[in-house]
Amino acid sequence: MNNKMISFIEKMPKAELHLHIEGSLEPELKFRLAERNNLKLPYKNEEEMRAAYKFDDLPSFLAVYYEGMSVLITEEDFYDLTMAYLKKAKSQNVLYSEIFFDPQAHTSRGISFGTVIRGIRQAQIDGEKELGIKTQLIMCFLRDMSSDSAMETLMQALPYKELIIGVGLDSNELENPPVKFKSVFERAVKEGFKITMHCDVDQKNSIDHIRQCLDDIHVDRIDHGVNSLDDESLYKEIVKRGLGLTVCPISNNYVVADYKAKEIRIKLEKGMRVTVNSDDPAYFPGYMNENLIVVQKIESLSEEQMIELQRNAFNISWLNEDEKEKYLKLLNLYNS
Numbered sequence: 001m002n003n004k005m006i007s008f009i010e011k012m013p014k015a016e017l018h019l020h021i022e023g024s025l026e027p028e029l030k031f032r033l034a035e036r037n038n039l040k041l042p043y044k045n046e047e048e049m050r051a052a053y054k055f056d057d058l059p060s061f062l063a064v065y066y067e068g069m070s071v072l073i074t075e076e077d078f079y080d081l082t083m084a085y086l087k088k089a090k091s092q093n094v095l096y097s098e099i100f101f102d103p104q105a106h107t108s109r110g111i112s113f114g115t116v117i118r119g120i121r122q123a124q125i126d127g128e129k130e131l132g133i134k135t136q137l138i139m140c141f142l143r144d145m146s147s148d149s150a151m152e153t154l155m156q157a158l159p160y161k162e163l164i165i166g167v168g169l170d171s172n173e174l175e176n177p178p179v180k181f182k183s184v185f186e187r188a189v190k191e192g193f194k195i196t197m198h199c200d201v202d203q204k205n206s207i208d209h210i211r212q213c214l215d216d217i218h219v220d221r222i223d224h225g226v227n228s229l230d231d232e233s234l235y236k237e238i239v240k241r242g243l244g245l246t247v248c249p250i251s252n253n254y255v256v257a258d259y260k261a262k263e264i265r266i267k268l269e270k271g272m273r274v275t276v277n278s279d280d281p282a283y284f285p286g287y288m289n290e291n292l293i294v295v296q297k298i299e300s301l302s303e304e305q306m307i308e309l310q311r312n313a314f315n316i317s318w319l320n321e322d323e324k325e326k327y328l329k330l331l332n333l334y335n336s
Ligand code: ADE
Pocket: 020, 023, 058, 065, 170, 171, 172, 198, 200, 251, 279, 280
């Protein structure tokens, strides 16, 4: 790839729509928070910690991901975590980001919902003021926990409803289909939340799960959803509904040893509203630029196709129409 294309990608105005804030916890910050909270980590240094990041599928990644969260205790920890991501995103010209958080991964350790969301929220406010990066929050339910626990979490979130734009579903997909949470998502819609769900790559029942997202849950968006291409009626329905897909190439390469870059190109060609995102950049090393660059390189995408990925991201985002327009204008200006 030539330097001109790299620079084009780096400077392009971007939106990120699939980023787990807990997955942006870099080893350096983990050590800092552990020290502040008087916790002893089982690693001598960052290098040793990274060496222990051994995963080759979704469950083995999730084990490391949840273990890493033990250092997140206070409001200040959640603030620092979020601020570190925002600074990194800003440095890559991400202008807007929709950020996932996993409240049950914290409330199950005795950390209150309020502690988590207040810390993140303050960083969102400061990030917008100091860095000029706009963000909105998406609360995810852990699908390997019960539907009752998800409902309880939804109730805990209601006092903070104005701070959360949507709800999602993540964690281990095996034997945890979307319909397990049908009543929870129905209630979430009644409360005014947008909805999305992970349909992780190459899962046991990927196609059924994507179909349930469309027919039973009526999602506004799908996270990953790479396997929608495997079924003609499914991708045609996704195109017809104009549903967005938030794909994460470097993450895919860690969990299924394939960036799925070809699938991203095919989706673009079929008029699907596909986007590129970083997922858990501290574990699947690479933020927005690195993810975009790897896909461009593998599939030799044109500048116009790179712009299309970002146009999709702003279009399928949960910004209001005026805000979308503002960012799309900036993108058009960049492309002219
Ligand atoms: N939680 C954090 N990252 C995830 C992913 N890629 N898939 C499912 N759950 C997750």
